[in-house]
Amino acid sequence: MSGRPVVVFAVPDGIDDPARVSGGNVYDRRLAESLRPDGWEVRLLPVTDAPAALETALAGVSDGALVLVDGLLVQREPAALPAQSGRLRFVVLAHMPPPEDGPGVREAFRSARRIVATSAWTRSELIAQDAAEPARIVVAHPGTDAAPASRPSAAGGRLLCVGVVAPHKGQDVLVAALAAARDVPGWTCTIAGSTATEPGFVAELHAAVAAEGLGDRIRFAGVLTGSGLGDAYAGADLLVGPSRSESYGMAVAEALARGIPVVASAVGGIPEAIAGGRGAVTVPPGDAWALERVLRRWWASAEWRAELATAARDARASRPGWADTAATVGRALREVAAEAPAAHPGPVGTAARS
Known part of the structure; x- marks a missing residue:
C-alpha cells in the first residue's frame, strides 16, 4: 500500500488519441500527470460514448471512492451522477458551462461536492445557471509548459x-x-x-x-x-x-x-x-x-x-504551470476526501430548493 490518496478520474475514452486532440483532452491528460507528483494515486477510468457507459463505469467503483468526472461525460449522461451521489464523492471538472437547455445537466452538476472550472468565466456561467453553489466552485486555469522564447521574423508575416x-x-x-x-x-x-x-x-x-x-x-x-x-x-x-x-x-x-x-x-x-x-x-x-x-x-x-x-x-x-493547476485541483480533492461518504446524500442545494 502506497498510503497515497486515491482519486478515480473518469475521462472520455481516447484522450491520448492524436486524432481526438482537444483542449479538454489535453487538460485531462496533463492534470492526471501533474496530480501524481502532487501526491495522488490517479486511477484513470476511460468512458466510451456507448449508451449508459458512464453509469456502467461508475457502478464498478467502490463505495466511498473519490471520483473526479470530466464534465463532458456529465453532459452526455447526466442521470449517472445523481444516481450514485449517495455512495460516491464526486468532483466535476467543468471545461465549459453545461447547455442551458440540457435536461438534467444542472441537477447532475449540483450532485457534485465540488466543481473545478477551468476559467473564472466558466465559474460565473455555472453560477448564473444555478448549476452549483458559488462556494463549491474552484477555478483551476490550464497550465503551460516552459518553452524557449520564439524568434520573430523581421516582417511578422x-x-x-x-x-x-x-x-x-x-x-x-x-x-x-x-x-x-x-x-x-x-x-x-x-x-x-x-x-x-x-x-x-x-x-x-x-x-x-x-x-x-x-x-x-x-x-x-x-x-x-x-x-x-x-x-x-x-x-x-x-x-x-x-x-x-x-x-x-x-x-x-x-x-x-x-x-x-x-x-x-x-x-x-x-x-x-x-x-x-x-x-x-x-x-x-x-x-x-x-x-x-x-x-x-x-x-x-x-x-x-x-x-x-x-x-x-x-x-x-x-504564466501558471501544470503543477499550479494540479495544486489547485488537489486542494479541492483533499477537502472532499476528508468528508464522510454519507455526509452528502443528494444534490447540492436540494434542501434549499423546496
Whole structure:
C-alpha cells in the first residue's frame, strides 16, 4: 500500500488519441500527470460514448471512492451522477458551462461536492445557471509548459491559428480577414487542428481559400502534437484566435508562454488566458473587418510588432504551470476526501430548493 490518496478520474475514452486532440483532452491528460507528483494515486477510468457507459463505469467503483468526472461525460449522461451521489464523492471538472437547455445537466452538476472550472468565466456561467453553489466552485486555469522564447521574423508575416477546425473556433472569420488583406505581400497562415469534426465547415473553408486564390498562403496542417506543434509555435510570429466562443483559450496561453504575441476574440475566458498582458490585442468575435484592421497594423508597424513581442516575452515567467493547476485541483480533492461518504446524500442545494 502506497498510503497515497486515491482519486478515480473518469475521462472520455481516447484522450491520448492524436486524432481526438482537444483542449479538454489535453487538460485531462496533463492534470492526471501533474496530480501524481502532487501526491495522488490517479486511477484513470476511460468512458466510451456507448449508451449508459458512464453509469456502467461508475457502478464498478467502490463505495466511498473519490471520483473526479470530466464534465463532458456529465453532459452526455447526466442521470449517472445523481444516481450514485449517495455512495460516491464526486468532483466535476467543468471545461465549459453545461447547455442551458440540457435536461438534467444542472441537477447532475449540483450532485457534485465540488466543481473545478477551468476559467473564472466558466465559474460565473455555472453560477448564473444555478448549476452549483458559488462556494463549491474552484477555478483551476490550464497550465503551460516552459518553452524557449520564439524568434520573430523581421516582417511578422507568419501567422498561426490552433484549434479544432469548427464554426465556434471562427477560422472562417480569419479566412475572410485574410482574403481582404490579400494585397499585403509576404504573409502566410498555418491553421492547425482536426478537420474531422465538422467536415462540411472545413469544405466551405477550403472552397473560400481556393476562390480567393490563397491556397499557397493559407495551409491546413491538420492535428499537430508534440514536437510538430512545438515547431509550429516556434515558427510563428503571431497567434490568431478568432473564436466565437471559448471557455479559456489554451492556444492563446501557450503562445504567450512562448513569447508569441496574440490577436484574439474578446470572448468567454480568452481575457483570462491573456491575463491582462500587453502582448495581446483583442477584437470583437465574428468581426472579420476588425481582425483585418489589426492585422494590417501589425504588418505595417515594425515598432508595434516589437512592442507586442517584448511584452509577450516579458510576461512568460508569470504564466501558471501544470503543477499550479494540479495544486489547485488537489486542494479541492483533499477537502472532499476528508468528508464522510454519507455526509452528502443528494444534490447540492436540494434542501434549499423546496
